[in-house]
Amino acid sequence: MNNLELFHFHLERVIYVLKFQDKQLVEYWIEHLHLSLDYQYTDSLLTAAVFELSATDTDTCRWVLDNFSDCPPYTDLFESVTRFAIGKLIQKGFILGQDFSFTSEGKILLNENTKTTLMTDTSASDSLLLEKVLLVPQQIHSLTI
Known part of the structure; x- marks a missing residue:
């Protein structure tokens, strides 16, 4: 997989997890991403997920922004x-x-x-x-x- 395909793959997984709207699950997933991937890469994934959700799933996007507004990205x-x-x-x-x-x-x-x-x-x-x-x-x- 090239870098863009890999980013898209990870982005799909992040969006999938966010759609559960389970704060503990999302926190665990973010922690797992931080441990296995670079922090800056993870932050880029989380930001890209919000932009994608703002266009495709406003309810989940609102939930993410309401529950994780203090998260660095x-x-x-x-x-x-x-x-x-x-x-x-x-x-x-x-x-x-x-x-x-x-x-x-x-x-x-x-x-x-x-x-x-x-x-x-x-x-x-x-x-x-x-x-x-x-x-x-x-x-x-x-x-x-």
């Missing part, structure tokens, strides 16, 4: 998505400190109208990832109840 992914969102907001003419800001957790705080404008021409898979870094005031209120 996903924290890196969220940082990239945050930079993407900021760039898009600035490109659309929004101003930091006026139209959007940041929470102490690093999420982008914005009003509903700004969020709607940001999401207007965003693909479904990008929207799924953006939802994890965007926060509107109504969500903050519901988190404190």
Whole structure:
């Protein structure tokens, strides 16, 4: 097998395990991958799996992001998505400190109208990832109840 075929083979296995939505099983599988493969390779597999699931299985993708958001490949992914969102907001003419800001957790705080404008021409898979870094005031209120 060449490197691309091998990566695809491993990616299919990771996606298969993630679809069980069993946190203990996934943690065991990730640990096994880290022991048998390079950490960077494993992180690439986990990131690729999220992108694949965001296009093919949104329920599993949401489950992964909800349960493993503190995992290194996903924290890196969220940082990239945050930079993407900021760039898009600035490109659309929004101003930091006026139209959007940041929470102490690093999420982008914005009003509903700004969020709607940001999401207007965003693909479904990008929207799924953006939802994890965007926060509107109504969500903050519901988190404190």
